[in-house]
Amino acid sequence: MQNHGLFSVAMEGNPRDNTAMQKLLNQIHSPADLRALNKQETESLCQEIRECIVSTVMQNGGHMASNLGVVELTIALHKAFDAPSDQIVFDVGHQCYTHKLLTGRADRFCTLRTRDGISGFPNCTESPYDAFQTGHSSTSISAAVGMARARDLAGQTHSVVAVIGDGALTGGMSYEALNDGADLGSSLIVILNDNEMSISKNVGGMTEYLNKIRSSPRYHSFKRRFKGFLRSIPLIGGGLYRVVDWTKDCVKRIFLQPVFFEEIGYVYLGPIDGHDVDAMVSVFSQAKELDRPVFIHVITQKGRGYRPAAKDPEKFHGVSPFVVEKNGNGGETCSHLLGRKLIELSEKDRRITAVTAAMPTGTGLSAYQERFPKRCFDVGIAEEHGVTMSAGMAKAGMRPYFAVYASFLQRAYDQILTDVCIQGLPVTLCVDRAGIVGEDGETHHGVFDLSMMMPMPGLTIMEPATPSEMEEMLEMTLTLNGPCAIRYPKGSLWAGSSKKEPVVYGKAQELLPISRITVVTAGSMVGCAYEAIAQLVQKGIEAIGLVNLRFLKPLDGKLLRRLEEEAQVLLVVEENSVHGGIGDALAGYFSARSSIRIEKLGVGDAFVKHGQRAQLLHELGLDRDGIASRLETILEESR
Numbered sequence: 001m002q003n004h005g006l007f008s009v010a011m012e013g014n015p016r017d018n019t020a021m022q023k024l025l026n027q028i029h030s031p032a033d034l035r036a037l038n039k040q041e042t043e044s045l046c047q048e049i050r051e052c053i054v055s056t057v058m059q060n061g062g063h064m065a066s067n068l069g070v071v072e073l074t075i076a077l078h079k080a081f082d083a084p085s086d087q088i089v090f091d092v093g094h095q096c097y098t099h100k101l102l103t104g105r106a107d108r109f110c111t112l113r114t115r116d117g118i119s120g121f122p123n124c125t126e127s128p129y130d131a132f133q134t135g136h137s138s139t140s141i142s143a144a145v146g147m148a149r150a151r152d153l154a155g156q157t158h159s160v161v162a163v164i165g166d167g168a169l170t171g172g173m174s175y176e177a178l179n180d181g182a183d184l185g186s187s188l189i190v191i192l193n194d195n196e197m198s199i200s201k202n203v204g205g206m207t208e209y210l211n212k213i214r215s216s217p218r219y220h221s222f223k224r225r226f227k228g229f230l231r232s233i234p235l236i237g238g239g240l241y242r243v244v245d246w247t248k249d250c251v252k253r254i255f256l257q258p259v260f261f262e263e264i265g266y267v268y269l270g271p272i273d274g275h276d277v278d279a280m281v282s283v284f285s286q287a288k289e290l291d292r293p294v295f296i297h298v299i300t301q302k303g304r305g306y307r308p309a310a311k312d313p314e315k316f317h318g319v320s321p322f323v324v325e326k327n328g329n330g331g332e333t334c335s336h337l338l339g340r341k342l343i344e345l346s347e348k349d350r351r352i353t354a355v356t357a358a359m360p361t362g363t364g365l366s367a368y369q370e371r372f373p374k375r376c377f378d379v380g381i382a383e384e385h386g387v388t389m390s391a392g393m394a395k396a397g398m399r400p401y402f403a404v405y406a407s408f409l410q411r412a413y414d415q416i417l418t419d420v421c422i423q424g425l426p427v428t429l430c431v432d433r434a435g436i437v438g439e440d441g442e443t444h445h446g447v448f449d450l451s452m453m454m455p456m457p458g459l460t461i462m463e464p465a466t467p468s469e470m471e472e473m474l475e476m477t478l479t480l481n482g483p484c485a486i487r488y489p490k491g492s493l494w495a496g497s498s499k500k501e502p503v504v505y506g507k508a509q510e511l512l513p514i515s516r517i518t519v520v521t522a523g524s525m526v527g528c529a530y531e532a533i534a535q536l537v538q539k540g541i542e543a544i545g546l547v548n549l550r551f552l553k554p555l556d557g558k559l560l561r562r563l564e565e566e567a568q569v570l571l572v573v574e575e576n577s578v579h580g581g582i583g584d585a586l587a588g589y590f591s592a593r594s595s596i597r598i599e600k601l602g603v604g605d606a607f608v609k610h611g612q613r614a615q616l617l618h619e620l621g622l623d624r625d626g627i628a629s630r631l632e633t634i635l636e637e638s639r
Contacts, residue, residue: 023044023048024037024041024044024045024048025045025048025049025052025101025106026106028045028101028102028106029104030102030103030104031078031079031082031083031102031103031129034075034078034079034102035079039277039278042075042277045075046071046072046075046277049071049098049101050068050071050304052101052106052109053067053068053071053097053098053101054068056109056110056112057112059110060110060111060112060113060114060439061113061439062094062097062112062113062120062439063094063095063097063120064303065302065303066094066095066165066195066302067094067095067096067097067098068302068303068304069095069193069195069274069300069301069302069303069304070095070098070163070193070274070300071098071304072274072275072276072277072280072300073163073191073193073274073280073298073300074098074099074102075098075102075277076277076280076281076284077099077161077163077191077280077284078099078102078103079277079281080280080281080284080285080288081159081161081284081288082158083103083129083131084128084129084131085158086158086159086160086161087131087132087144087147087158087159087160087161088129088131088161088163089131089132089134089140089143089144089147089160089161089162089163090122090134090140090163091134091137091138091139091140091141091162091163091164091165091168091174092134092136092137092140092165092168094120094121095163095165095193096121096122096130097109097112097120099122099129099130100112100118100127103127103129104127104129105118105126105127113439113440113441113610114439114610114611114612115609115610115611115612115615115616116609116611117610119441119610120439120440120441120610121133121134121440121441121443122134131147132147133443134443136407136408136411136443137165137167137168137171137381138164138168138169138170138171138172138173138174138381139173140162140163140164140168140174141162141164141174141177141178141181141190142173142174142176142177142180143162144160144161144162144177144181144188144190145177145180145181145184145188147160148160148181148184148186148187148188149184151186152184152186159187159189159288160187160188160189161189161190161191162188162189162190162191163191163193164190164191164192164193165192165193165194165195166192166193166194166195167358167380167381168381169192170358170379170380170381170382171380171381171382172382172384172385178190178261178264178266179264181293182264182265182266182293183265184292184293185292186291186292187288187290187291187292187293187294188292188293188294189284189287189288189293189294189296190266190293190294190295190296191296191298192270192295192296192297192298193274193298193300194271194274194297194298194299194300195274195299195300195301195302261295265292265293266293266294266295267287267290267292267293267294267295268295268297269283269287269294269295269296269297270283270295270296270297270298270299271297271298271299272296272297272298272299273298273299274298274299274300274301275300275301275304280298283296284296331467331492331493331495332467332492333364333490333491333492334364334432334470334488334489334490334491334492334493335362335363335364335403335432336364337364337467337470337471338363338364338365338403338430338432338470338474338488339363339364339365339366339367339368340364340367341470341471341474341475342354342365342368342401342474343367343368343371343372345474345475345478346368346371346372346375349399349478351397351398351399352375352398352399352400352401352478353375353376353377353393353398353399353400353401354368354369354372354375354376354377354400354401354403355376355377355378355379355386355389355390355400355401355402355403356376356377356378356379356386356402356403356404357378357379357380357381357382357383357386357404357408358378358379358380358381359403359404359405359408360376360378362405362432363403363404363405363430363432364403364432365403377389383404383408383409383411383412384411384412384414384415386402386404386412387402387412387415387416387419387420387427387429388415388419388420390402390420390427391415391419391420391423391425391427394420394425394426394427395423395425399426399428399477399478400427400428401428401430401477402427402428402429402430403430403432404429404430404431404432405431405432405433405444405446406431406432406433406434406435406446406447406448406449406487407433407437407443407444407445407446407448407449409429409431409449410448410449410452413452416429416453416456416459416483417456420459420483421456421457421458421459421483424458424481424482424483425482425483426477426480426481426482426483426484427483427484428474428477428483428484428485428486429483429484429485429486430486430488431446431449431485431486431487431488432488432490433446433489433490434446434449434450434463434487434488434489434523434524434575434576435447435489435490435523435524435575435576436489436490436575436603436608436613436616436617436620436622437490437613438490438610438611438612438613438616439610439611439612440610441608441609441610442607442608442609442610445603445607445608446487447575447576447577447602447603447608448576448577449487449576450487450552450574450576450577450580450581450582451576451577451579451580451581452580453485453553454552454553454580454581454585455580458482458483459482459483459484459485459553460480460482460483460484460485460505460551460553460554461484461485461487461551461552461553462476462484462485462486462487462550462551462552463486463487463488463522463523463549463550463552464486464488464493464523464550465493465494465496465522465523465524465526465527465548465550466493466494466495466496466526467492467493467495468496468500469493469503469550470486470488470493472502472503473486473503473550474486476503476505480505487523487552488523488524489523489524489575490613491613493523493524493527494524494526494527494530495527496527497511497530499511503550505551506551506554506555506556507550507551507556507558507559508547508548508549508550508551508555508556508559509547509548509550510545510546510547510548510559511526511530511546511547511548512530512533512543512544512545512546513543513545514545514547514562514563514566514567515542515543515544515545515566515567516542516566516567516568516569516638517542517544517545517567517568517569517571517631517634517635517638518544518545518546518547518563518567518569518570518571519532519533519544519545519546519547519570519571519572519573519627519631520547520549520563520570520571520572520573520582520586521546521547521548521549521572521573521574521582522548522549522550522552522574522582523575524575525573525574525575525622525627526546526548528573528617528622528623528624528627529546529573529627530546531624532624532625532626532627532628532631533546533628533631535624535625535628536628536631536632541632541635542635544631545567547559547563549582552582552585553585555585555586555589560586560589560590563596564590564593564594564596567596568596568597568638569596569597569599569634569638570586570590570596570597570598570599571599571601571627571630571631571634572586572598572599572600572601572602573601573602573622573627574600574601574602575602575603575617575622576602576603577602577603577604577605578600578601578602578603578604578605579605581602583598583600583602584600586598587600599630599634601621601622601626601627601630602620602622603620608620
């Protein structure tokens with residue numbers, strides 16, 4: 001484990017050398033070891049864990065602020081519950097670093113998010129302590145309800161716990177699950193990790209007292225008997241019960257505000273200090289004894305223990321390694337280009353609006369948000385709502401641009417199809433992180449969105465290869481009267497060749513003359529293919545054609561007819577699944593027209609693990625050397 005010399009100025013407490021830094025953490029081989037620690041040792045362990053997280057994230061990149069905020073909460077969970085017999089489901093998953101350190105993976109934590117190392121998210125194949133594989137938001141309660149029902153059907157009695165953040169509660173799926181879970185009729189514990197609020201001592205003291213009473217089985221037994229007694233009083237019993245119940249709700253609304261959760265059927269406990277391990281263990285232990293759904297409200301501080309992260313948690317949400325791998329071609333990132341270009345277009349066109357699902361910084365819209373605060377809408381972690389809300393704006397005459405990561409857009413399949421495409425509305429989907437994204441792994445690679453969108457009637461799908469193409473495509477969307485999607489990768493685009501051609505709707509670019517063997521590709525793969533062909537030319541290999549499709553839908557019919565006449569083999573290269581992508585579209589077109597051979601190079605029928613983007617592309621054969629090797633094989637076979 002490396003110490004970067006920053007702890008003395010940034011970490012709270014006194015810095016220690018590496019040996020001391022791991023003293024307690026090295027003694028934790030399973031959660032059972034936590035129960036032997038006293039209060040002082042637990043506090044020291046919390047600091048060691050924070051130092052370990054900061055050191056590792058500096059080296060490997062990862063999610064810093066959220067993980068630093070849940071150190072005590074995770075320790076309390078593992079002290080109060082007996083995992084893996086008790087099942088703990090972390091929502092989103094990027095808050096699981098402490099959980100991994102406490103469940104037998106501390107010795108491998110230095111491999112976090114690296115190829116063949118441990119994942120940055122819960123992974124069921126990695127450890128039995130990871131109860132459910134989560135990478136996207138608002139899923140934990142649904143999974144927990146399912147696990148609790150399975151437990152009940154099997155006649156088992158273990159606890160099922162969902163840990164969900166306040167941001168994830170902006171996702172509609174979490175409310176669907178809360179509503180259903182309230183009817184469970186047995187134990188379910190939902191813990192809200194609220195890191196946006198501060199704790200009032202007065203409220204905290206009162207609720208600590210009330211929690212002890214309200215979480216007591218004796219209290220609930222008395223409550224049921226008292227209700228029955230009031231209702232049994234002749235003539236006035238029903239009215240008296242309603243008055244008492246109304247008074248109770250008024251007091252709760254004034255002092256505690258837990259009414260929503262209690263009204264739908266949960267015992268509400270909190271708010272609790274999420275950095276007080278003993279207080280949380282006490283409440284969690286009491287909640288285990290209640291044979292009904294319980295909602296526990298825990299207050300935490302993002303970035304706690306590392307001052308830069310605590311001061312700016314959004315900046316330290318997802319952190320790149322301090323020794324950074326070069327991303328793309330070193331130019332302006334696609335996300336930044338989007339924000340800059342939308343500002344430019346919005347200066348001239350008042351119809352333009354920008355929409356994001358809790359990712360203004362990641363999608364490049366922060367500057368736009370500052371320049372046009374009334375025309376930029378952050379809908380929270382609610383991609384389905386974001387798409388349909390954009391459709392509503394388009395129906396009313398606006399020109400919305402919804403900037404969203406490809407893997408998150410997949411959650412809004414029905415809304416794109418039904419609410420946007422059927423009505424032919426001019427919504428532009430700015431699909432960021434299309435393709436391989438790297439260290440976040442299976443749940444975050446954008447390799448299925450294209451296959452999802454290709455069958456949707458009326459949807460124009462564009463994929464720029466260069467920054468200038470992306471700018472021209474964004475300008476073009478304002479001239480179209482239907483839905484559009486622009487896909488672009490993480491990082492920057494290819495600088496381009498000397499051959500410049502303006503973007504024309506539905507027209508591909510013939511970068512290198514069509515030949516017997518021709519590469520057909522788009523977007524991030526165009527530059528790789530161009531360099532691969534140049535490498536083969538230096539070896540004296542015959543000329544190979546190269547087509548930059550630009551438009552994946554509609555395809556350029558005129559160019560397809562030329563390919564039919566002049567090419568024998570097409571190598572279709574795409575940073576997407578080979579199932580349902582460009583290769584399948586071309587194979588379907590040519591199957592009834594010619595004997596042209598279609599070779600596909602892309603992501604196969606498997607999920608791509610985590611690792612550096614360049615490393616993963618190399619393993620998939622989607623870099624210069626991989627494309628060149630595949631072309632040499634095709635040339636050899638064709639002889």
